[in-house]
Amino acid sequence: MRRVSALAALVFVAVLTACPSPPKNGECKSSKDCENQAGFGKICVSGQCAECAADTDCKDGFVCQSNKCEPKPAPVAVATPRPECTSDAECGSGKGCQGGTCVSTIDPACADPAAFTVHFGFDQATISGDATGTLQQLAACLAKAPARHLQVDGHCDDRGTTQYNLALGKRRAEAVKKYLADLGVAGTIDTNTFGKEQPLCREETEACWARNRRAESKVER
Numbered sequence: 001m002r003r004v005s006a007l008a009a010l011v012f013v014a015v016l017t018a019c020p021s022p023p024k025n026g027e028c029k030s031s032k033d034c035e036n037q038a039g040f041g042k043i044c045v046s047g048q049c050a051e052c053a054a055d056t057d058c059k060d061g062f063v064c065q066s067n068k069c070e071p072k073p074a075p076v077a078v079a080t081p082r083p084e085c086t087s088d089a090e091c092g093s094g095k096g097c098q099g100g101t102c103v104s105t106i107d108p109a110c111a112d113p114a115a116f117t118v119h120f121g122f123d124q125a126t127i128s129g130d131a132t133g134t135l136q137q138l139a140a141c142l143a144k145a146p147a148r149h150l151q152v153d154g155h156c157d158d159r160g161t162t163q164y165n166l167a168l169g170k171r172r173a174e175a176v177k178k179y180l181a182d183l184g185v186a187g188t189i190d191t192n193t194f195g196k197e198q199p200l201c202r203e204e205t206e207a208c209w210a211r212n213r214r215a216e217s218k219v220e221r
Contacts, residue, residue, distance in 0.1 A: 041067070092221075106221075110141030116217040118176060119210060122157075125171035127179045135176065138217055139183035147187065149220040152176045154193040157209035158202075162195055169193030176215045 023033045026040050026049050034042045034049035041051035050067035052058050058069035083100025085091050091102035109115070116138040118131035127135065142150070154169030154176075173191035180189060201208040 043067075106145045107141065109137075110145065113217065113219055116219075118215050120172055120213045120215070122209070122213065123160075123168070124213075125168060125175050127175050132179075135179050136183065138219075139180055139185050142180075142185050142219070145221065147219045147221055149190070150180075150185070150187065151190045151192060151218045151220075152180075153216045153218065154191070155198060155212055155214045155216070156196045157212040158196045158199060159209070160196070162197075165195035166193050169195045172213075172215045176217065180217075 023029065025037060027047060028034050028037075028044035028049050029047070031042060031044040034040055034044055037049055040049035043050050043053050043057055045053045045067050051069050052064035052067060055063045058064055061072055062069040063072050064070075085097035085100060085102050088096045091097055095102045096105040097103075104111075116134055118127070118134050120126070120131075121128075152173040154171070154173035156165035156169050156172075158165075160168070170191065170193040173193055177189045177191050196212070199208075199212045200214075201211055
C-alpha cells in the first residue's frame with residue numbers, strides 16, 4: 001500500500017513538472033503567451049505583452065513609440081526661402097539676378113577704383129599721356145555699369161602754398177570731369193580738392209612728388 005501511495009505521488013509531481021503554470025496577465029516569454037491575453041498587446045517585449053516592438057508591428061499610418069502604435073507624425077513643411085530677386089531690374093546698377101540672388105556683373109577690370117587714378121606734370125592740370133587711356137577705360141566701364149555717384153578728388157605735391165595747391169587740385173579734378181563728360185559719361189560728376197593735405201608719400205623726391213600729383217575717381221554704385 002505504501003508503495004502504491006509513493007508511486008502515485010511521483011506521478012503527480014511528474015505531471016506538475018510537465019505542465020508549467022501559465023504566465024500571469026501581461027507577462028510573457030514569447031509572443032505566443034500574449035495571444036490569448038485579453039486587454040494586452042500581442043507582442044512580447046522584455047517579458048511584457050505590448051502592442052509593438054517595431055514599426056512593422058503596426059498598421060499603415062502608425063509607428064511604434066514606447067511599444068505602442070501611434071499615428072505617424074505629419075511631415076514638417078520646410079519653408080522655401082524667398083528669392084532675393086527674379087529679374088535684373090530688382091538688383092540695381094552693376095548687379096544681375098542669377099539663381100534668385102543679386103550678384104555683381106561688373107568686370108573685374110572696372111572694380112578697382114585705384115585703377116582710374118591719373119597723374120599730372122609739375123604745376124599742370126592737363127590730361128595727357130597715360131591719363132587719357134586710363135580715363136577712356138573708366139568711361140567704358142561706366143557705360144557698361146553706370147555709377148550712382150561719381151566724385152573726382154584733386155591732389156598736389158607739397159611744394160607751394162596751401163591755397164595755391166587747393167586751387168590747383170580743383171583744376172585737376174575739373175579737367176578729369178570735363179574729359180569724362182566729353183567721352184559721354186552720363187550723370188552728375190562732383191569734384192573736390194585736397195591740395196597737398198593727403199599725400200601718398202612724404203619723401204622729398206621727384207618720384208614721390210609725381211605720385212602725389214593726381215586725381216582720384218571714386219565710383220559709387
